[in-house]
Amino acid sequence: MVASDREVVRGPEQVKWIQFAPYFAVATILVVLPLFLSSYTQGVMTRFLVFALFSAGYNLVFGYLGLPSLGHAAYFGAGGYAVAVLKLHYGTDLFWLGVPLGILTATLIAALFGLIALRVSGLYFLLVTFALGQLLFSVAWNVKWLNSPGMQGIAGLSFPSFGIPGLTVNSTSYYYLVLLITAFCILALHRIVCSPFGHALVGIREGEDRMRALGYNTWLYKYIAFIISGAFSGVAGVLFAYYNYMIDPNHLGVGTSFLPMCMAIIGGMGTLLGPVLGAAVIISVELVASIVTPDRWPLILGGIFVLTIMFARQGIGVYLVELSKRAGYPYGSTKG
């Protein structure tokens, strides 16, 4: 369906270094550019990275496994809530505490919800995951312990502390921290996708019966992938809560679940970097549209969705790769 995951298997042929040029260019921009930007714009880029990570992790289930989850905000929000509850009830924003706790919370919830959701597939999977996410949303809404006094959600969060005297985190350093973690996670996802495990996921997407007959315990594969994806969503949620200064029930609900799905489709699902590109598109369009026209921005965002689907159906990423191929550049083509 989509280029890179299937073409990764290219055997022992030589890899041309020129193929990596675009990646180096993007990496350089991500590292150098923020130094020249205002703290707000650094914040926007932090937001972009967080959602790129969220979406890339989500895509393991959505693009690779082919299961349309509409409830991944549950794990994203759970990570965020772990950080927020630590701050609200225990007064600590220690990074070394928040991150493991957030990932653990997200993973456990994914492990529980996966058992329920994986009893069905296709359209029903979408509906069931939606239902589970909304359940968590209503719990966060109704349970007093999960809300700052007088409001829905938890406010007053801040950048994490590291427990090292003299080290305070500001928007610049937090950006680089998030960049580091996101890059690490995406590399990890890359390893997973290229491994026998990752290929098995694609195999299950394409033909679950056959994979079973080949000796794969397909349910277990789906379950593990679901949990891994939930864990990555949790990481993104933790990073988001520190950046966003607050977390509210909507971060567990369908509105937030919808974002990584949009990003993956727009960028190109079933590819590793598609969701990252999709995150860049959506975050920047949302931002610009609401600045340019505070009351008509939904028209622009909706228009982008429609245009993408009608003209670049496989996602902008895949579309660009194919255009560059047609133009004769080697970029993007990983075929040996």
Added chain:
Amino acid sequence: MKKIGLALLVVGLLVSLGLVSPTQKSFAAEPIKIGAILNYTGPAAMLGPLFKNGIVMALEEYNSQIAGRPLELIVEDAAGSPNVCLEKARKLVERDKVKIIIGPLMGDAQLALGPYLANKGVLATGLYCAMFELTKYQNWLIYPTTALGLTLPLGWYAADKGHKTMVMIIADYAGGHAFMKGVRTGFEEKGGKVVQEVLVPVGTADFGPYISNLKNADCVAFFVPNTGDSSRLVTQYKEFGVKMPLYGTTLAADLPEHVMKELGDKVVGLQGQALYIWSLDNPVNKKWVKAMEKRFGKTPGGLANNSYCITSSILAGLKATGGDETFSKLWPAVLKVKMDTPQGPLAYTKEGVALANGYIVEAKRINGRYSWDPIKVYPAVRDPRLK
């Protein structure tokens, strides 16, 4: 066709890059930037333009400049979510370098912004009263008074009418609780007793089940936000033929005259609290209503008045500092402002809470025109928690 699609996408991306890059500094006098977070989409989408009219009016009275520095208004969409409001506030503070933010409307959004804006030393305001909890940050202008102070008179009024027991319908969010706590405090001060509190979610489509299950009492008081919830509640209340008298909060703002017209005779006789009505009989108001009608082509309501008064008091403070919007200078200057607004006399306490008049109004139909008529005034209402 494909090329068009791609071209549009690429243009979109380029535009976004262009806008994200830092704004250019001009060599003329630095403008004084004022941020406003108003509702343009979401459940309260109709309110954004009304608030904006009031702000624009206040700015234009100063010819959009103070001490040679132009006044620049930057409007953001609150989209009805605390999280979005916080995002927009960060954009205003960190990108646009705004030192003054007007809005947001909803109490929970204000609480979400509280810690951040306090930390950044920004002069903040609510749009339609604000939460008392914000006074601890010492940077919030709260006009006309706190949420609790606003509805206090309604409690007094209900007790004065001889009601002994009351049922309350409360929108289940920060603002809703604060408003109804005001009614309760006033009512209990004068010996009344609240026998039931019904919490309803914001945006409840069907109040029928709640209304059918109200306990018996002498009267019912409610707060639900926005025109939509309020009008549905009033309509459905009448439909179910409940006999207990109904008192509303923030009425004139939530059910302006054109909405009353649509509600028809269902609304006539409804009494409740309001903070401003265009027909208030004072010279400042008469002049202001004329000016607003001339400028925007329609009679202003409580929302436009509210944003107008807040903005005017800030601008008066700015004038006093000679156009210096630094928080440490502007804050004390604004607190010293005393002025006559269309709503009545305005003065701030040292916590930044205004002491304005509270009005009780009744819906009337005179010569086919529906309107809110003030039937009682409680001057300079004070939140009992203030020192």
Added chain:
Amino acid sequence: MENLVINLLNGLSYGMVLFLIASGMSIVMGAMNIINLSHGVLYMIGGYVGWTVAVKLGAPFALGLLAGGLAAGLVGLMLERGFLRFLYKQPNEQVLLSFGFVYILSNLSLWVWGGWPRMPFTAKFLSGSFEILGRAYPKARFATIVFGLVLAGILWWLQDRTRVGAMVRAGMDNKEITMGLGINLERLFAIVFFVASFIAGLAGVIGAQLLGVYNALGLEILLLALIVIIVGGVGSIQGALLGGILIGLVDAFGKALFPRFAMFTMYFTMIIVLLLKPRGLFGRKV
């Protein structure tokens, strides 16, 4: 006792609105495998157009009903012919595209009708209330129950007794066979989509008797429709009816008995059904 009856009626009337909005969406999902997230917005457009005709222009309520249905039907038809028909069997793309239209259509109707909500409206002879067990009950709510049951009957008849219905049922079971029988699937799908959108528009006007119309309604009602579909199962009129009534009753009794947890009760019911029957009460394999 009176309370029980009143709550029951409240649940039923709200449930009927939920049934109407969910039934069209569910049939489109089942028969065409299309997820149309803009279904809720079609409901809202129906309500607004109905209001314009019945209240603003002062025409009879029945005309408003028809106009609302037609307007939503035509917008729906445009969506299907112009966009969704290129996306058969691509559920993810359908999700994104139809959500794009949620943004676009909501914002456009904000432009046309403004942000002020429209009050509940109904036919003249249905306004006011009558007495049940000594309690007043609005006539319009009772009318909603009747409307819902009548439409349920018609839909049932359409599905079980007509040629189009038979083709739809055949299409749900086996697409290849349907095509092999020489049925023009393109036309069939366009008809089904139009009918579903038409019902959404009708639902918008019928629901406006209780709820009025406002801009956020498109998304709110979509979430409710999804809940009903999850409970009732995809692609079945019976499921949508039962799901709608169940959720309507849970909502009414939940608000009456545990008002603090109004939102939670609905989602909780949904999860319980899912745990017992992962495909909903009347679900079939899709």
Added chain:
Amino acid sequence: MEALKVDGLSINFGGVKAVNDVSFSVEVGERLAIIGPNGAGKTTLFNLINGQLSPTRGQIFFFGEDVSDLPTHQRAQLGQARSFQIISLLQNLTVLENTLLTLHGTKPHRFKMFRQIQDFRDVFEKAVYELKRVGLWEKRGDLVKNLSYGEQRRLEIHLGLSMEPKLLLLDEPSAGSTKEESADIIGIIKNLESDITVLIVDHDMEMVFELAERIMVLHYGEVIADGTPDEIQIDQRVREIYMGVEESTDHVGAC
């Protein structure tokens, strides 16, 4: 030794007995063909042996072990391989990827997450070997859906073999193939090592009689004859059934 023993196997679909009280056993290395008219329950029987369906009644023993309750993938681990009636290769993946997935399926390291799939050299080299043997090495990068039907069929059977199964279930291996392709497939199966047990379902009688050492005839889910090809050929009931339905079999072909 018995490779497969089926004992009193039955399954109902909504009241219809698709397979009814079937019992038989297959020796190691035996080649058994199962024939019967359409709807006789052949594919259902395969699904039961393979674990895609679970029986209403009865037991299945694989090399003496009761596998009746094992899921499909565990039976594959024990050494069952199956080619499907409708080609089940992963159409949107490449030939090489299909091969690698097949070879990794029964390996213990298939859950490994942090090593690239082509870094498992032994598996990779086996894939290269298998592809060269089946003559599709040049097309390793092509999507399976772009191969010809015959190529797909050949690849599927070959991949089944590359799992080094003890029992091979071939569901209509000749369906949709030309004469030459069928001959090709017959060649492959004939060349199998003699300790591999093979069950074939096919409508191509030429192929069945060429390959099978023993033939079992199913009719309405029941075994009505079981014997050598010569015995089956003269069996009166089999002749009756087949004369009656022969025409339609030709038309429907693969179904």
